[in-house]
Amino acid sequence: MLNIENLHVATGDKPILKGLDLDVPTGEVHAIMGPNGAGKSTLAYALGGRPGYEVTDGSATFAGKDLLEMDPHERAAAGLFLGFQYPVEIPGVSMLQFLRESLNAQRRTRGEEELSGADFIRLAKEQAGALGLAPDMLKRPVNVGFSGGEKKRAEMVQMGIMAPKFAILDETDSGLDIDALKAVGEGINRIMRAPDKGVLLITHYQRLLDYVQPDKVHVLSAGRIVKSGGPDLALQLEREGYAEVVA
Amino acid sequence: MTAPLPTRADEAFRYADIKALGEVWDDLGPPETVEIAAHKSLQQTWLPSGDPIDVKRARIVIEQGAALELYALNAADRYGRIELDVTLHAGADFAFRAANVGSGDATLEVVTVVRHVAPDATSTQTVRSVLGHKAVGSYLGQVAVAREAQKTNSEQDIKAMLLSREATANAKPELEIYADDVACAHGATVGELDAMQLYYAAARGLPPAQAKALLLEGFIGGLWDALGEDSEIAALARTRLRELTR
Ligand SMILES: Nc1ncnc2c1ncn2[C@@H]1O[C@H](COP(=O)(O)OP(=O)(O)OP(=O)(O)O)[C@@H](O)[C@H]1O
Ligand SMILES: [Mg+2]
Numbered sequence: 001m002l003n004i005e006n007l008h009v010a011t012g013d014k015p016i017l018k019g020l021d022l023d024v025p026t027g028e029v030h031a032i033m034g035p036n037g038a039g040k041s042t043l044a045y046a047l048g049g050r051p052g053y054e055v056t057d058g059s060a061t062f063a064g065k066d067l068l069e070m071d072p073h074e075r076a077a078a079g080l081f082l083g084f085q086y087p088v089e090i091p092g093v094s095m096l097q098f099l100r101e102s103l104n105a106q107r108r109t110r111g112e113e114e115l116s117g118a119d120f121i122r123l124a125k126e127q128a129g130a131l132g133l134a135p136d137m138l139k140r141p142v143n144v145g146f147s148g149g150e151k152k153r154a155e156m157v158q159m160g161i162m163a164p165k166f167a168i169l170d171e172t173d174s175g176l177d178i179d180a181l182k183a184v185g186e187g188i189n190r191i192m193r194a195p196d197k198g199v200l201l202i203t204h205y206q207r208l209l210d211y212v213q214p215d216k217v218h219v220l221s222a223g224r225i226v227k228s229g230g231p232d233l234a235l236q237l238e239r240e241g242y243a244e245v246v247a
Numbered sequence: 248m249t250a251p252l253p254t255r256a257d258e259a260f261r262y263a264d265i266k267a268l269g270e271v272w273d274d275l276g277p278p279e280t281v282e283i284a285a286h287k288s289l290q291q292t293w294l295p296s297g298d299p300i301d302v303k304r305a306r307i308v309i310e311q312g313a314a315l316e317l318y319a320l321n322a323a324d325r326y327g328r329i330e331l332d333v334t335l336h337a338g339a340d341f342a343f344r345a346a347n348v349g350s351g352d353a354t355l356e357v358v359t360v361v362r363h364v365a366p367d368a369t370s371t372q373t374v375r376s377v378l379g380h381k382a383v384g385s386y387l388g389q390v391a392v393a394r395e396a397q398k399t400n401s402e403q404d405i406k407a408m409l410l411s412r413e414a415t416a417n418a419k420p421e422l423e424i425y426a427d428d429v430a431c432a433h434g435a436t437v438g439e440l441d442a443m444q445l446y447y448a449a450a451r452g453l454p455p456a457q458a459k460a461l462l463l464e465g466f467i468g469g470l471w472d473a474l475g476e477d478s479e480i481a482a483l484a485r486t487r488l489r490e491l492t493r
Binding site for chain 2: 091
């Protein structure tokens, strides 16, 4: 579903990803772990088309299409969802308005009909409820004044509303309390565990993987995937540390 | 007899488009007079006339314990000017929420004098400018607090967003205070659309023009909160912003 070959990405002229290969087949959940500064968020941003993250070599295809040719909003409409490590605050724009306009923009890009106001509200409330986010928070400006954990829950609510084909989740588990971690883990399973979907989970900790069992675990270090394995690899990393496992 | 046409040497016209003003000057007439009787309250909304040159001037007196809420959208294609001279008596309240939204080579300005002549009055001015192309948007605001006007509370909150390198924003809040027990706050900022916010919106599926329009709506939207997002002024401002980002 997501095929990445020999990906090179630079930010501000500094090469960060240096020949990264990764293949996530449809229906699978893959986890990426790796030391701080390894390039995990850079991978997420490059796949999401963030300006300033320049792909200097390699390819990335998503559901058979050249991902790198698409504008960021087209990638979203094609079914790619990026859960941000640091969700962005947008003062003055309510969560509801933001998501309704976003979802309908995606639908227009896909040539689908827009969702009515009432149908959208129903969908948003349902998703907020499922993630344990008070529906009133959807009336507040996007992420403004949300706690760290609320922001991550809200990212999952957004994912539930967008119902993407593929999600790249960048440290969605960081900053969550025990209950929120459980809610987020169950949310990922509920929204994304399906034979026609896929997930790339960027994480530092095994605890999220207790809820969302990965099919494969990869170690990203210094801009490359240096080791891949089954779920056991995450446990081994947690026990022994990167230096030991990667050496 | 009409007064002579001002020049840019007049402080209140330092950013004005004098040529445009000259074209309407003889037909302008004296400023409209608005008087709010003691303990009454009034809400007014000023929409753009639709003419390329759109000058609105008012002398406003808010009597003891009275209140005025004034909403204005300044969005003429060539020259828009909103000029207010407001006098507040004891315990009066003046709330002014205005936006300059301009593109092309429009010159838009809000020029206010707010006179606190008696104790306990409150004035809040919130002005947002969104300027594209070569537009110029200005705020000149004087708050004068007389010696008798103790416990005056005044605020000028001025922000501008520039959408192009050639657009210009001017902000000049001025305080003239003769009382000693007052709270007068003022702040002015100029900025650009935030790249990370734009990217976040794009990542959720919004095409660039729509993402910009949404962020700008957020920037000025708070002005009309009390009127609701379906009010005529909010809808008109939204339309203007969409035109600006297309
Ligand atoms: N805009 C930028 N300009 C210069 N360097 C950058 C920029 N963005 C990221 N980097 C650098 O790229 C490297 C990889 O950063 P990235 O955020 O991808 O790491 P990460 O693996 O996500 O780390 P973490 O686990 O701490 O989130 C870091 O050394 C970082 O400082
Ligand atoms: Mg990161």
